[in-house]
Amino acid sequence: MDLRIFTEPQQGATYDTLLTVAKATEDLGFDAFFRSDHYLKMGNVEGLPGPTDAWITLAGLARDTKRIRLGTLMTAATFRLPGVLALQVAQVDQMSGGRVELGLGAGWFEEEHRAYGIPFPKEKFARLEEQLAIVTGLWATEVGKTFNFHGTYYDLTDSPALPKPAQAKVPVLIGGHGATRTPRLAARYAAEFNIPFASIEDSERQFGRVRAAAEEAGRAADSLTYSNALVVCVGKDDQEVARRAAAIGREAGELKINGLAGTPDEVIDKIGRYAEIGSSRIYLQILDLDDLDHLELISSRVQSQLT
Known part of the structure; x- marks a missing residue:
């Protein structure tokens, strides 16, 4: 089981704070450092000093770390034009020596769009589908050839499809709880399918849908990595678990049900399930x-x- 560190900087974090956590991630032997891509805090927190941009952060970490994988859960397709996103990710991948992964989702948090003047279209999922086709198509185009795409929402003509990432193929992550369209997109484009904040039962059901969609698309179901994202709260004893839960505004009992919480042995047992x-x-x-x-x-x- 790979363990990756996943942060929510919109809740309040400077680049220096994120760098400290990323370096600890690397020093302590974790596989990767990921971050959310949000521009507005959620819940009853101050959120100071304000949001940081995901791909600017990852560009800095690409130069300030050496080993860990770096990526997003999830970049919102509403935030960036697909050609620009492909360029940004490719450049950060070059800067990291080939350690970047792209989690890409439709976008869902309408308030942050209003707060920063970002359009929040109704047809978000259809736009995501075109974005995935464009981003992966640009990266796959041979050097010296051009890429064209004429869709409903995006139109690219004679793109040089540059720059290229350092990796031959940047891993794309797709995730969510959708029963039909999400598994279909994952089967077509994803190296990894991620389900956030889901129970073991719901995860098993959704993984089954993705596996079925992959096989229907003529792809081996085991060619995808299947992953979860869960809030974690570990303590040496129940008292420490309760203290850490209170520090993030949660109850230890609730976290034991809905996340990975408890003593190390309790958390290991749940990870095993x-x-x-x-x-x-x-x-x-x-x-x-x-x-x-x-x-x-x-x-x-x-x-x-x-x-």
Whole structure:
């Protein structure tokens, strides 16, 4: 089971804070550092000093880290034109030496669009489908040839399809709870399917849909990686679990049901149950970015038992 660190910087984080967490991620042996792509805080938090842009952050981390994978859960297709996004991701991949992954979703948080003057179209999923075709098509176009795409929402003519990423194929992540269109898109474009904040039962059901969609598309179901994203709250004992839960405004009992919470042994047991239904990677949502002891505990007492 791969464990990746997943942050929500819109809740309040500077680049320096994110860099500290990313370096701890690397030093403690985790597989990757991912971040959300949001421009507005959620819930009852101050959110200071304000949001940071996901791909600007990852560009900095590409130069300031050496080993870990870097990516988004999820970049909103509403935020960037597909040609620009393909260029940005390719450049950050070059800057990292080929360590970037692109999680791409339709976008859902209408308030952040209003707050920053970003259009929030009704046909978001149809736009996402065209974006996936364009981004992957641009990267796959041979050097010296051009890329053309004439869709309902985007039109590209004689694009040189440059620059290219450092990787031969940047892994694309698609995720969500949709029963029909989401599995179909994952089967067509994704290297990995991720389901966020879902129970073991719901995850198993959704993984089954994606596997079926892949086989229907003529693709081996096992050619995709299946992953979960879950809030994590680990403590040496129940008292420490309760303290860490309170620090992020949650209840320990609720987190034990809806996330990965408890003592190391409890968390290892629950991770094992996700593994049994086909999950091979978990994104650990870290909400208290100042608690580096939390990361150290997960590394030494949880991750060490999974390898």
